[in-house]
Amino acid sequence: MNEVPRFSENFRGLQIEFKLLGGFAVRSPTGEAPILPTAKTRLLAAYLALSAGQYQARSKLCALFWEDRGAEQARASLRNALAAIRAVLGDHILIANREAVMLDPNFVCTDVDELKSLMGRTSATAEAETARRLAAELLEGLTVSGEELTEWLEFERTRCRNLSEALLSKTAEQLAEHGDEAAAVALAQQLVALDPFREKSHRLLMRLYARQGERSLAAAQFQTCRQLLADELGTAPSPQTVALAHELSLDATPTREARRLEVAPSPIQQKAARGADTDFRISIAVLPFLRPVEDADQSFLAEGLAEDLINELSRHKDFLVIARQSTFAFGAGPRLAEHAAQALDVRYVLTGNLRRRGDDLSLGVQLIDTATHRTVWAERYARKLEELFAVQDEIVGLIITAVDAEVRSSERERALRKLPETMDAWEFFHRGLWHVYNFSMDQIEAAEHYFRRATELNPRFALGHAGLAQAAVVRVVWQMSDDIPATLESGLVHARHAVALDGAHPYPHVMLGRLLTCRGELGLAHDHLRIATELNPSYAHAHYAVAQVHIWSGQPAEALPHIDRAIRFSPRDPLLSMFMTVRSVCLFLMGDMTGAEAAARAAIGRQARESWSRLGLAAALVESGRTDEARAAVAEAKALMPNLSIANLDNLIGRMASAPRQRIIEALQRAGLQSCRKKSFNLISQRIALQHSVID
Incomplete structure (x- = not known):
């Protein structure tokens, strides 16, 4: 009988790497790669590695992996499999008692963890080879039997596939930004192969081909995308894809069948x-x-x-x-x-x-x-x-x-x-929302156009009016207007009309509350935001707005629970960096400079080109006696917002209670923010787009 390969004694107690994407393998820090003896043992080890640090009941593992066996036989099989894992990987890796087992997370790492970590670091750039390696299928080639085990594997494969597609897309875009078009093209091709129906992947590949001067390849990619959608889904490319084809001067003239699809929605679309x-x-x-x-x-x-x-x-x-x-x-x-x-x-x-x-x-x-x-x-x-x-x-x-x-x-x-001529009021509203969350002047104008179209199609559609109020909030808060008071009043008219049309919907109340906060009517703002949170207790933007009212009222301790709820309720929100910045301000005003610094850095990590979070960081650092670091943070903020000054900042917080407003201004003055006098704070739309790009 052949002896089972195992790690040499020199490496017992060291961390073991589990390669689960693209198959199954284990490696020591020096590259040793022994093989677990059976497919079932490898699958069990993978299951435990994916949940390292979490106890798994022996009864659950028996039912999951040996559902076709009696209880005693299943427990014996589990003992044998665990013994094999110990024999090959070392006694230290398993923590077990009579009822449950787990792998010690101190001695286990997986490439799935690496995938999750890379997706969690929005500012990091993955190497092309890393992104390609992590796009492999989870436990590829391993087959399982049993309904519950099959269900678990399919579920985990779907989750990993979604993560790897997102990583490929992000890495390809970052490589293209850094000038490595060849590597970006290779990743985009892999992305299209993984999900042929994802139009964004086709558009990325079209842009990369055009950037390389390969217009014929870009045109061929567009035709491939259009034909695939027509053949498999009975639909036409989105307006974004067609617009890109025109922008790249490709032949976007549809075939007769594609023209029919663009004019007449498919049965799926109609339904x-x-x-x-x-x-x-x-x-x-x-x-x-x-x-x-x-x-x-x-x-x-x-x-x-x-x-x-x-x-x-x-x-x-x-x-x-x-x-x-x-x-x-x-x-x-x-x-x-x-x-x-x-x-x-x-x-x-x-x-x-x-x-x-x-x-x-x-x-x-x-x-x-x-x-x-x-x-x-x-x-x-x-x-x-x-x-x-x-x-x-x-x-x-x-x-x-x-x-x-x-x-x-x-x-x-x-x-x-959808093509504009096929859209209804609901769809115009949601298209407007997509644009409003891009936070640039041209995108706000596009959002207002679609919100107006929604109200024209149905004048009693409350959400269309509330959308126009939200566009006014963006213009007022980020000073994207030559006449802030008029924009504020216009937004209030739309918000009040939306509440009158549908007072049982939280969104209009939130927009009215935010505009009232901008005007300093904090009591009335709080009343509408309280209604919004009662109508929908898990509405993140309502809690975000409530937190702002409390801060403006000089009540940071009351604001903190609401901003924490907003973060918990919407952890991938387009405004998440602003949520974290508000949290930083809360903690700063409460005297917790360590927490304020951590929240500000988390906001910067979420949006690398976010400026308001750098001001929050500067305030926390200067209060901690780290003036040089605070001045560096202000310098970074000014590099992103050249017109940044105390006077411009005061345009935003001028209606805040005197004590917190003065404390913020004094801290930022000590951090080097100058008091240039400006009438308004007109942010450059391109910088806003970079700072607040919507999470895909």
């Missing part, structure tokens, strides 16, 4: 638009959560969670939620999503699976866009059964917050794909 045509709401159905047949006693949990989600989603004015009496008739689980969506005439389906192993409960949730056959969001939650009822509201809240954010992002992207 997906019907709900919005009638009542301007996002249509969604919540199916019961799938549970194993043998866990009949858990049906009340599976149905109860789904019913709670239905009730909570129904509180959101933008969602048309199908009642449980209709959705529960279709049964449970993701496999029924498209059938249920067709029968119920909805676009989105929320569903998942619920599994119990002893005292452990696992909940997997998926949000499916049935019009594009894509899972747009997926997450997994694990709790002890005894904790379920205590944390059920928390889990439902987390799911609702994530679904709300993902659906709204999806709707904005969907609106961008």
Whole structure:
């Protein structure tokens, strides 16, 4: 019998690297690569590595990996597999007791962790080879048996695939910015191969080809994209893709079939638009959560969670939620999503699976866009059964917050794909939202155009008027107007009209509250923002606005919980850097300079060219006695905003309570910010676009 290869004794106790993308391998710090003896043992090691530091119940592992065996035989198989892992990788790597096991996170690292880390560092540039390596499929070549194990692997592969596509896209764009077009082209080609229906990938490749002078290749890529969409999805390229073709002077004349598709929306497009045509709401159905047949006693949990989600989603004015009496008739689980969506005439389906192993409960949730056959969001939650009822509201809240954010992002992207002549008021509004979150003068003007079109199509559409109010907020706060008072008054007119049309929707109240804050009417602003948070307790922008009112009122301690809720409720928000900057100001005013510095640096890390966060950093540093560092932070802010001065800053915080306003100004004066007198603070639109670019 051949001896199992194992690490030499010299390297016991050192960190072991798990290569899980593109197959399975383990390596020591010196490159030794022993092989675990069986496919099941390798899969178990991968499962434990992906959850290193988290105990996994032995009963759960037995049911997951050896579901076809009796309890005693399964436990014996688990013991043998764990013994093999110890023998090959070392005793130190496993932490175990009679009930559960885990891999020690101090001695384990994975390439999946590397992938997550790179995506979390927005300012970092990955090497092309690193991005290419991390785009491989999770545990490629490993096959599994058993429904639950197959489900787990598919779920994790989808999550890794989404991360790797985002990393490839980001790295290709960064390489192109640094002049390495050849490497960028190679990554863009890989990106197109991974997801041929992602138009942004095709556009990136078209731009890169044109940049290299290969116009024929750019034109061929456009034709490939157009033909693929027509053949497979029955749709035409988005206006963005067609506009790029014209910009690059490519032949964008559609074929006869493509011309027909551009004029007449496909059945999928027609069906997906019907709900919005009638009542301007996002249509969604919540199916019961799938549970194993043998866990009949858990049906009340599976149905109860789904019913709670239905009730909570129904509180959101933008969602048309199908009642449980209709959705529960279709049964449970993701496999029924498209059938249920067709029968119920909805676009989105929320569903998942619920599994119990002893005292452990696992909940997997998926949000499916049935019009594009894509899972747009997926997450997994694990709790002890005894904790379920205590944390059920928390889990439902987390799911609702994530679904709300993902659906709204999806709707904005969907609106961008439509030709203006085929758009309704709802879609004009969401297209306007996409532009307003780009924070540049030309984008704000485009947003105002689409918001006006929404109100022209339906004068009683409250969200269109609220959108015009939001555009006014951007112009006032970032001083993108030659007549700030007139812009403020115009925004207030639209905001008040939106509230009058639909006072049960939180968005108009938030816009009215923010404009009232700008005018210094803090009591009335707080009243409207309180209504917004009552209408939708998980609305991040409402809590962000409440935090601002408290800061302007000289109440930083009251502001802090609200800004923390905003960050928790929308961790990928287009305004996240501003959320973190407001948090920095709160902590600064409360005397916590360490926390203020950390929050400001987090904001800078989120948006590398963000300037307001650098002022927050400078204030915290100067109060900590680090004047040279504070002056450097102010210099960086002025490099991004050449007109920055105390006078211009006071245009924004002039209506703040006297004590916090004076403290901020004095700190920044000590940090070197000069008191140049300006009437208004006109930010350069290109810099604003760089500072507040929307997270893709």
